[in-house]
Amino acid sequence: MQNNLVMFPSLKVAGNNSHATQTQRTKYHYVEQLFIELLATENLDEQLENVAEKAKAFEQTLSIAIRAAYENGCGEQEAHLFLQRILYRINRLNLFWYDDLRHYDNERSLYLLSCRQQIEAAWQAWELAQFDLPRLQKLHVKQALTERASLDVDPPLSADSRYLQEEMSEVGYRHLLAIASFDGLVEGSRMTNILGGAANEVQCTLVRVFLEEYGNGRLPRKHSTFFAQMLDEFGMNTEPEGYFDLVPWEVLACDNHNFLTTQRKRYFLRYSGALTYFEVAGPAAYRNYLAAAQRLGLSQAAMGYWELHIKEDERHGRWMLDDVALPLADKYPDDAWEIVLGYDQEKFMGDRAAKAVVRSIREVEQAAVSIR
Numbered sequence: 269m270q271n272n273l274v275m276f277p278s279l280k281v282a283g284n285n286s287h288a289t290q291t292q293r294t295k296y297h298y299v300e301q302l303f304i305e306l307l308a309t310e311n312l313d314e315q316l317e318n319v320a321e322k323a324k325a326f327e328q329t330l331s332i333a334i335r336a337a338y339e340n341g342c343g344e345q346e347a348h349l350f351l352q353r354i355l356y357r358i359n360r361l362n363l364f365w366y367d368d369l370r371h372y373d374n375e376r377s378l379y380l381l382s383c384r385q386q387i388e389a390a391w392q393a394w395e396l397a398q399f400d401l402p403r404l405q406k407l408h409v410k411q412a413l414t415e416r417a418s419l420d421v422d423p424p425l426s427a428d429s430r431y432l433q434e435e436m437s438e439v440g441y442r443h444l445l446a447i448a449s450f451d452g453l454v455e456g457s458r459m460t461n462i463l464g465g466a467a468n469e470v471q472c473t474l475v476r477v478f479l480e481e482y483g484n485g486r487l488p489r490k491h492s493t494f495f496a497q498m499l500d501e502f503g504m505n506t507e508p509e510g511y512f513d514l515v516p517w518e519v520l521a522c523d524n525h526n527f528l529t530t531q532r533k534r535y536f537l538r539y540s541g542a543l544t545y546f547e548v549a550g551p552a553a554y555r556n557y558l559a560a561a562q563r564l565g566l567s568q569a570a571m572g573y574w575e576l577h578i579k580e581d582e583r584h585g586r587w588m589l590d591d592v593a594l595p596l597a598d599k600y601p602d603d604a605w606e607i608v609l610g611y612d613q614e615k616f617m618g619d620r621a622a623k624a625v626v627r628s629i630r631e632v633e634q635a636a637v638s639i640r
Contacts (some may be wrong), residue, residue, distance in 0.1 A: 539609025
């Protein structure tokens, strides 16, 4: 790292031209590296005076990025990416990665907590502004959930779905696997945050879903093992986060939102609604990927994860609706609308992420054609 810690002290919101975007990306990348150094500082809270220049440079850029992402009309894409990467780097400390124990020295850092809260406060307000909360509060919750699930379990094919099924090349399929590995290799991990507590039918259903995701405790049957086999079939990196730099901010936002709703028990109803949508709608997405793999003539190992998920998530979707979401609506009648909010947010953010992934696949395919 260079000695000039404030190499970009005049970071401003850039325009939309490609040169400005590249300059902005370079600046955000530099400041992210400063943040990584802060993360690695032993006893960070006690050492803040000694890393004051780094912290100041990071905090200035953090404030600028928040304004650029959430206070402008369309939001600056590079600012979104920077903020979601920073937030993810903080959130991932809540999971154990079987790595150097010193990486967790700052797991409970108040400084990191303040950074997370600063991002989340602006980001969550921006996300919630996409929804008509008063309207959701007036819904007949059980009817709304049942109607939504009946539509989302088998939706009509979108243009992007047709593209994946009928046009995506093997280059695009590999890129899809690379991005999807970000979640696929640590499947269900964040769910552990909500499983503890009083025993009841809802809790036991959630545990059943979790256990199936984890192969009932057998590593060869764990879903992430099947995903690793797909990657291995192409000679790709099977380490978790191996393709972190390819992940669009829209996908990172889904993960960070999941961290938030699993870590804060006050959001338990929102999380339950979100997981209901995820399990109900999952098979439709996986059928797109399976159809693409079959069209490309790929091996069973290169597509097995999708087949497994189609089979199990169809069952999980029914469990989540009938044995989690609807019973929770009865148990919390005054707050039950939050289940619908969680469901709708997961759908909105998931659709946004899916569009970003397809856009990235198309870009990679176009680049591959141009260099032939």
